[in-house]
Amino acid sequence: MWKSFEDAFYLNFIEDDRWKYLTNGLGVTLKITFFAVLIGILLGFTVAIVRNTYQNTGKLKVANAICSLYLTIIRGTPVVVQLMIVYFVIFGSVRIDKSITAILAFGINSGAYQAEIFRSGIQSIPRGQFEAGRSLGFSYHQTMLKIIMPQAIKNVIPTLCNEFITLLKETSVAGYIALEDLTKGGDIIRSRTYSAFMPLIAVALIYLVMVVILEKVVRLIERRLKQNER
């Protein structure tokens, strides 16, 4: 029993340095997730500001229409389809690094969800805060910047971290464009060794450990943020 386990372990991870599929894949997964989240924050924040400004002042009508369309399309279609469209259609005739394609696709996808997170964060701040800022003489923009945003961002940080965790798992479909992320790495091992158990369980464990650690971090941040208010 132990012997066969040892053999399987050797076959799947040690022979031909197959463990490198996992470590390299992990690196790709982390890279995609990290930069996609950055793009997502940028996009999401911008879209939230546009939508909120339109709602409050009626300005930015065209930009708001574009943002609504973006949200509808991205949230209404599966991320795998979006990924494949970006890779095979938009960049179909251009040679471009696959991981950049993936970063763009996942970033654009995440932006739509983060936009709603930011917007709900802004809307969760009581109207009186806005009025207090304006009554002191702050302009609309100054009030948003100094009074509303710091509170809104603080409120949404835990939710944003959860979005990061979700995205980390979602990038596992990157194999659809033959990008060798963590999941694909495990799958390659499986196709070489014809044994599915070890590589797939290993992949699952790595995701699980990362998510558990990240959730611990989120809880820590949450507690830290609450401390300031008391």
Next chain:
Amino acid sequence: MNDKTMNEKMPLIQVKNLYKKFDQKDVLKNISVDINEGDVVCVIGPSGSGKSTFLRCLNRLEEPTGGHILFDGADICDPKTDIDLHRQKMGMVFQQFNLFPHMTILKNLTVAPMSLQKKSQEEAEGYAMQLLERVGLQNRAADYPSQLSGGQQQRIAIVRALCMKPEVMLFDEPTSALDPEMVGEVLNVMRDLAAQKMTMVVVTHEMGFAREVASRVMFLDDGDFLEENAPQEFFENPQNERLRSFLSKVL
């Protein structure tokens, strides 16, 4: 006539035919009022009469539907007027305090003077501490608003408005959200202000305060000022039928 005497005769705030409509409902019906420098005007009336709307129109937190409000000689209802500049000269205190929860008390008091009036941190903090001392809260400067009681928060809110050195203070039911035992400490601060000749417009249900501190009391009902008088006359010899029935219910 020189400028000085001109200014003395000019009311600080002139409200002319102020009209406000929410959807189809007339909330304020062609109100005209003058508020002079040093006046302490208390506005009383049943709920839903338009008191808060009237006050909020004065610094355009509520956009008037029609009419003019002259403040410092400028029509603040004119869209071309920079309302932000005028709001710096009109302090406002809200029923719900509305302190900024993510800032310390001191930061609450200095954020506007520092960024809008370009005061140095030293100067802004110095003045803030001076005012804090006057309301007896100098030892709370480093705390956050949620650590304070309602009455303390409202005193801070008054100080926050005062830090901008306003020409007039607007109070929107400043004691209505407070526990009864905290009403007194806030009214004391306001009494103090009135004694220093601050121009004040106070929407309130505190009849005792109105009678004791106001220079004029006005009765607003159904979007119109029905009676206005010096406090003694106002409370002891009310003319208007609706005012009489209102006073009989609240006194």
